[in-house]
Amino acid sequence: MSLFVRVALDHPLPTLFDYRYDLAPTPLPGMLVRIPFGRRDAVGMICEVTDRSDVPLDKLRDVAAICSTLAPLAAEWRALTLFAAEYYQRGLGEVALPALPQVLRDASRWAKLLAPEERYRLMPEGRASLPDALPARATALRRLAEALAASPTLPAADARALHPKARATLDEWQMRGWVSLETGDVAEQDIALAPQIEKAALHASDALLPQLSAEQADAVDAIRGAQGFAAFLLHGVTGSGKTEVYLHALADLLSARPDAQALVLVPEINLTPQFEAAFRTRFAALPEGAIVTMHSGLAEGERARNWLAAHTGRARLVLGTRLAILASLPKLSLIVVDEEHDPAYKQQEGLRYSARDLAVYRAKELGIAVVLGSATPSLESWWQAEQGRYTKLTLTRRAVATAVLPSVRLIDLEEERQRGRASVEGLSGPLIAAMKTRLERGEQSLVFLNRRGYAPILSCDACGWVAGCPRCSAYVVLHKPERALRCHHCGWESRIPKSCPDCGNVDIAPMGRGTQRVEETLATAVPGARVLRIDADSTRRKGSAQALFSDVHAGEVDILVGTQMIAKGHDFQRVTLVGVLNADTALFSHDFRASERLFAQLMQVSGRAGRAGLPGEVMIQTRYARHALYHALARHDYVGFANSTLAERRDAHLPPFVYQAMLRAEGRTLEAALDFLGAAAAEFTGLAGAERVTVYDAVPLTIVKVFNVHRAQLLLECASRAVLQNALRAWQPALRSLKVKGVIRWNVEVDPLDI
DSSP states (O other): OOEEEEEEOSSSSOOOEEEEEOOSSOOOTTOEEEEEETTEEEEEEEEEEESOOSSOGGGOOBOOEEOTTSOOOOHHHHHHHHHHHHHTTOOHHHHHTTTSOGGGGOGGGHHHHTSOOEEEEEOHHHHHHHHHHSOTTOHHHHHHHHHHHHSSOEEHHHHHHHOTTHHHHHHHHHHTTSEEEEESOOHHHHHHHHHHHHHHHHHHTGGGSOOOOHHHHHHHHHHHTOOSSEEEEEEEOTTSOHHHHHHHHHHHHHHHOTTOEEEEEOSSGGGHHHHHHHHHHHTTTSOTTSEEEEOTTSOHHHHHHHHHHHHTTOOSEEEESGGGGGSOOTTEEEEEEETTTOGGGBOOSSSOOBHHHHHHHHHHHHTOEEEEEESSOOHHHHHHHHTTSSEEEEEOSOSSTTOOOOEEEEEEHHHHHHTTOOEETTEEHHHHHHHHHHHHHTOEEEEEOSOOSSBSEEEOTTTOOBOBOSSSSSBOEEETTTTEEEOTTTOOEEEOOSSOTTTOOSOOEEESOOHHHHHHHHHHHSTTOOEEEESTTTTOSTTHHHHHHHHHHTTOOSEEEESGGGSSSOOOTTEEEEEEOSOGGGGGOSSTTHHHHHHHHHHHHHTTSSTTSSOOEEEEEESOTTOHHHHHHHTTOHHHHHHHHHHHHHHHTOTTSSEEEEEEEEESSHHHHHHHHHHHHHHHTTSTTGGGSEEOOOEEEEEEEETTEEEEEEEEEESOHHHHHHHHHHHHHHHHHOOOTTEEEEEEEESOSOO
């Protein structure tokens, strides 16, 4: 009997492709195959195995190879990718294939990646003999021996990273009977030992763990007692010990179920080192490879190995950024989303998914608990909790008994100007004085400005020329240390001109301030202070962010200057002062979410102060000191801010009370993009249910041109999620058939965050 397989490919067409199958072994859904596609070979995922095909036999092509050594992707994972494809209006292959490591999408690398892994185990003879057999100055050898002693087994790849001649050395130790070489997946051996090891390690040391407050204990008990699906919103003020709640919940799970897996999501890569360190310290008894990370900053091979550890069930704790929500985790039993409000959880390219929303959906389908933690929950999550769909867990006090929330002081810049009080390059006198006081006390200060570079504008006051990007409708940013003008949208860069290119005036000058300029100013305004800047420019090299944060924690920095990278998640023990610059611009944004983001950002950065028991203070420079947002912030009143903002959104018929989708078009000209959107809107009006959807006029994006591509958007809104989804699904064929000259690409985004 002939067999046929239906295969999903990473291709814009939302269809499966039929192929004839006559290989061994028997194909199963979820297996990867190499197939001919057009004039090239491609890797696809089997979605269905059947004995018939609607495609004529003479047009069918054969499967070239099958990845039989990789366990098939589970039905739960395939269902998750199918839901994401349908909800976010993409093809199944466009979701499933990019969710896999790059090396799995290259069939030529299957053999090497999936070959039986070699691992070394230290034998009792070696544990007794090795310490005395190593020369005193053999640092690399001692590192290798310590790594063997510290874990049940040591992967050969890790051994090579510790010692350049590890293979020859380990072969010699093997001949002496000090180590044994094991080939294959030893995860089952490690997991068999895990329950006894974990129960002893995780519970015998409870006396050494931080004492939980009553609120923390109640939260842990609620998570522990959850039966089936349960969504928890852990709303805790900054410094209230949300991480400790996560750790206790994870410890309960791992000690109760030896095969359970947990997924912990963080919004940014630079937050993973401190979480990973906490996990490895708390769960040191877990077998080697039981804690892995997943994020785009990992090398390709490391990311693939970590993905495989999760896929095989060997990894018990998976820590990652948004892409980890699509990891294959066959024994997933708990999901934690830290800083759940963060916009970084929404992918802005390709498949525009929300990792937080997929986390809730995945937990519901699996019947497990999901914990969403934040000091400033998103209004969508807060509304779900208010409606009783999520269980609210509240931490109202800081975890350290002597620590209190910092006081918030508004510095009215207009009042400072009227009174003739001097400022230094945008830094007010009271803020400079406060930083000098902290310096004298040996405490640290943090200055927050969410704008990198030296200055956002370089201009000529004689003729009005402003340096702009030739490829984008945006100004270029002055980067003084590199002596360059750089576009933050397309990457275009040039040298700083010596004179105005329009009138020849040599007195061209920077306008506005970025973190580089603030860093330069502080060096003279606060003499003797050790100033450190952390932003996307200073942390370009791999590992540089972790090294800079380590300097801050070690007390080698007096004043830390940075962007949103320093605003959340970091536990700075010595910071007692936070200064906020240039926050007012977000008050007048056209985006209705701007105030929510600003409040969350300011509350998060304010929470860096006073975490270790020392009195903390936040000083916000503003020209609108009477604004209600700042007064809610001064009271640390998230609840009041959230409820008032939700009332405004309800009156204005905005999310979460309506559902939105965005059609964006990119063209060689703005007219082409707008013409496409106009034609798309005309097609939409004829669809069933279209009368219940509001379609707004097509408009250019705020930054119209990026890299010589013009962009425009069309917003759709509906009070029913189901009606909107059905309409979008019916709209797709018409969109694919539209041909407008000059249009390069288009995409539909569901639940857009940036409008």
